[in-house]
Amino acid sequence: MSRIFDLAQIGIVPSCAVVPREVLLAHGAGWRIGLVVMSTVADMTLDGWLPGRIHDVSGPY
Known part of the structure; x- marks a missing residue:
């Protein structure tokens, strides 16, 4: 499931560069x-590491 969110995040990254430039x-x-x-890249990294x-800390989800 996190891979699906990562793919969506990758699609958002280019727009994150365009919007501030226009505004x-x-x-x-x-x-x-x-x-x-x-x-955005830090969020994608935490998305895989944090779960x-x-x-590891709490056992099963």
């Missing part, structure tokens, strides 16, 4: 786009 001024959009993409960690 914000060009000189301030660079670091904001980087922050949004970095947050395993919860399982």
